[in-house]
Amino acid sequence: KRLTILKLESLWSDFEMGLLESDVALPVVEELRDGVIDDLLDKRVGLGMHVSHLVDKSLKKAIDSILIEPDIDLGKMIVKGKPLIIMFVGVNGSGKTTTIAKLAWALKKEGHTSMVAASDTFRAGAIEQLEKHCENLGLKLVKHKPGGDPAAVAYDAIEYARAHRKDVVLIDTAGRMQTNVNLMAEMEKIKRVAKPDLIIFVGDALTGNDAIDQAEKFNASVGIDGIILTKIDSDAKGGAALSIGSTIKKPILFLATGQDYEDLVPFDKGWFMERLFA
Amino acid sequence: SLSDALRNALKKIALLGRIDEASIKEVVRDIQRALLKADVNVKLVLRVTNNIEKRALSEKVPPGINPREHVIRILYDELVQVMGQGRSLPLDKQRIMLVGIYGQGKTTSAAKIARFLQKKGLKVGLVQADTHRPGAYDQLKQLAGQIGASFYGDKEEKNSVKLVKRLLAQTEKKDVLIIDTSGRHRLEKDLIDEMKSIAEVGKPGERLLIVDSTMGQAAGEQAKAFHEAIGLTGVVLTKMDGSAKGGGALSSVAETEAQIVFVGTGEKPDDIEIFDSTRFVSQLLG
Numbered sequence: 001k002r003l004t005i006l007k008l009e010s011l012w013s014d015f016e017m018g019l020l021e022s023d024v025a026l027p028v029v030e031e032l033r034d035g036v037i038d039d040l041l042d043k044r045v046g047l048g049m050h051v052s053h054l055v056d057k058s059l060k061k062a063i064d065s066i067l068i069e070p071d072i073d074l075g076k077m078i079v080k081g082k083p084l085i086i087m088f089v090g091v092n093g094s095g096k097t098t099t100i101a102k103l104a105w106a107l108k109k110e111g112h113t114s115m116v117a118a119s120d121t122f123r124a125g126a127i128e129q130l131e132k133h134c135e136n137l138g139l140k141l142v143k144h145k146p147g148g149d150p151a152a153v154a155y156d157a158i159e160y161a162r163a164h165r166k167d168v169v170l171i172d173t174a175g176r177m178q179t180n181v182n183l184m185a186e187m188e189k190i191k192r193v194a195k196p197d198l199i200i201f202v203g204d205a206l207t208g209n210d211a212i213d214q215a216e217k218f219n220a221s222v223g224i225d226g227i228i229l230t231k232i233d234s235d236a237k238g239g240a241a242l243s244i245g246s247t248i249k250k251p252i253l254f255l256a257t258g259q260d261y262e263d264l265v266p267f268d269k270g271w272f273m274e275r276l277f278a
Numbered sequence: 279s280l281s282d283a284l285r286n287a288l289k290k291i292a293l294l295g296r297i298d299e300a301s302i303k304e305v306v307r308d309i310q311r312a313l314l315k316a317d318v319n320v321k322l323v324l325r326v327t328n329n330i331e332k333r334a335l336s337e338k339v340p341p342g343i344n345p346r347e348h349v350i351r352i353l354y355d356e357l358v359q360v361m362g363q364g365r366s367l368p369l370d371k372q373r374i375m376l377v378g379i380y381g382q383g384k385t386t387s388a389a390k391i392a393r394f395l396q397k398k399g400l401k402v403g404l405v406q407a408d409t410h411r412p413g414a415y416d417q418l419k420q421l422a423g424q425i426g427a428s429f430y431g432d433k434e435e436k437n438s439v440k441l442v443k444r445l446l447a448q449t450e451k452k453d454v455l456i457i458d459t460s461g462r463h464r465l466e467k468d469l470i471d472e473m474k475s476i477a478e479v480g481k482p483g484e485r486l487l488i489v490d491s492t493m494g495q496a497a498g499e500q501a502k503a504f505h506e507a508i509g510l511t512g513v514v515l516t517k518m519d520g521s522a523k524g525g526g527a528l529s530s531v532a533e534t535e536a537q538i539v540f541v542g543t544g545e546k547p548d549d550i551e552i553f554d555s556t557r558f559v560s561q562l563l564g
């Protein structure tokens with residue numbers, strides 16, 4: 001017999017609940033539903049075949065095709081004599097500054113020299129926070145006075161990197177709401193001046209549906225090359241990875257899993273799928 | 279104010295002139311979509327919409343009211359019931375402790391609440407009890423400087439419980455003391471214990487959970503854990519100047535019975551508002 005839309009929809013509602021509770025944004029859940037129903041509608045079901053198992057398989061296939069395999073290898077991108085410029089962006093409190101420190105540590109362990117640009121010139125204690133991290137990791141920090149021009153800080157850092165043959169420049173920017181037109185324009189200016197090789201969006205895994213709007217607007221504004229999702233250790237199911245990944249079709253490069261410099265792991269599709277369906 | 283989707287769904291009832299099962303089911307489905315997109319907890323959405331459906335079909339439409347208005351009233355009523363009316367902080371001597379997950383806005387809110395109470399004529403001191411985050415001391419000290427509030431901290435002390443005990447002994451002349459603590463989440467047993475110890479030593483009359491309005495489905499469980507640890511007296515909802523609807527706030531209230539005290543609407547010390555339940559619900563649905 002063939003699968004009907006009624007049968008599929010009734011089975012789908014359990015899967016839908018699970019996805020929503022794992023923080024996959026509603027529009028993405030609906031997209032997955034359409035994909036699964038498309039895939040299975042009118043399909044012949046043999047005796048003994050469990051339809052819910054078919055839905056499960058189809059869903060996993062759909063998710064697997066949404067998640068882009070991380071194809072950026074930072075180490076391989078480093079060209080001797082020319083600093084690799086990486087700019088970090090995202091909304092307030094998502095974990096940009098801490099993630100920069102972790103990435104610098106990972107690069108250091110692989111034998112690459114990195115330095116940091118304190119382009120968050122607005123928030124209280126932002127420069128001091130970076131100073132502490134750079135002190136811990138033995139990294140050069142380029143900073144201006146608080147209230148200074150973020151683009152100018154990035155520019156100076158890149159000049160320094162060229163003069164001192166640093167492999168990587170990590171540009172820390174201030175958190176900003178994707179709906180704040182002035183701050184989005186400020187971010188675009190930093191990009192114009194710094195001409196980064198990579199722009200990485202740092203997203204909080206605890207984020208719900210707003211992840212879609214964040215990803216869309218940041219991508220439309222400066223273009224995102226890769227995503228790092230933070231606070232995975234807070235037991236966030238991480239559905240935001242799917243929301244963001246499917247919205248802007250960019251790879252998730254790393255997951256941040258805690259407070260320490262070690263807490264940064266390369267994104268693994270299989271691990272993620274297992275966690276989402278746990 | 280309702281989103282276009284909801285307004286369209288309700289049009290059918292307006293045109294029908296009455297509420298029948300088919301039309302209310304359609305409206306309920308659209309309400310569910312709106313609430314889910316606003317990050318309201320999935321099970322809470324089902325509970326609320328089941329109530330709405332039952333009431334819409336069983337309660338008589340009051341005379342002179344369009345059945346469409348009747349449904350809207352039930353919708354608002356159900357959500358405001360879950361949300362609560364909010365509460366105000368007493369404009370009096372008090373100790374306030376701020377807790378919450380990493381990066382949600384505790385330190386910034388400490389300065390905002392301090393500024394708010396200063397404008398009411400109270401002398402406020404900010405107590406820096408985050409011994410974990412690099413730059414935490416400087417961040418709160420600079421904010422205190424910006425608003426002219428007293429600042430108590432110690433860059434060297436690594437034990438936050440000892441620190442709070444010692445700092446509170448130096449703060450006699452202040453009406454209000456706001457204790458800013460480190461970020462933490464419910465799975466970190468040692469940090470939850472630290473939070474309990476700080477509360478035991480600091481004895482704050484107000485224990486406020488800071489909740490980021492962009493939080494998704496995790497909000498309820500996290501709030502519950504904080505509540506079970508130290509007993510929350512209020513919630514502060516932050517980053518409402520963005521596009522997030524703050525649906526996680528419903529769970530934070532539903533799971534803890536703590537009311538929302540303030541709403542953060544920006545990064546500066548003045549960016550704080552008193553919570554308005556009806557306005558919140560209309561933003562949720564808008």
Ligand SMILES: Nc1nc2c(ncn2[C@@H]2O[C@H](COP(=O)(O)OP(=O)(O)OP(=O)(O)O)[C@@H](O)[C@H]2O)c(=O)[nH]1
Nearest residue numbers: 092093094095096097098175231256257258380381
């Ligand atoms: N548990 C946990 N906490 C994290 C993680 N990443 C960052 N944090 C914490 O989240 C808080 C905010 O991190 P920051 O690095 O300051 O975030 P940010 O995006 O730079 O913040 P703004 O510059 O203010 O926008 C800090 O307390 C960090 O220690 C993570 O992967 N897990």
Ligand SMILES: Nc1nc2c(ncn2[C@@H]2O[C@H](COP(=O)(O)OP(=O)(O)OP(=O)(O)O)[C@@H](O)[C@H]2O)c(=O)[nH]1
Nearest residue numbers: 092093380381382383384385386461517542543544
């Ligand atoms: N736009 C906006 N930003 C906010 C609001 N509240 C806080 N922020 C920003 O959110 C980021 C994190 O705020 P913090 O006050 O450092 O958060 P926290 O909870 O103390 O962080 P931890 O101590 O690391 O756990 C900062 O960039 C703040 O400026 C708000 O209401 N609106």
Ligand SMILES: [Mg+2]
Nearest residue numbers: 096097120175
């Ligand atoms: Mg930062």
Ligand SMILES: [Mg+2]
Nearest residue numbers: 384385408461
């Ligand atoms: Mg803080």
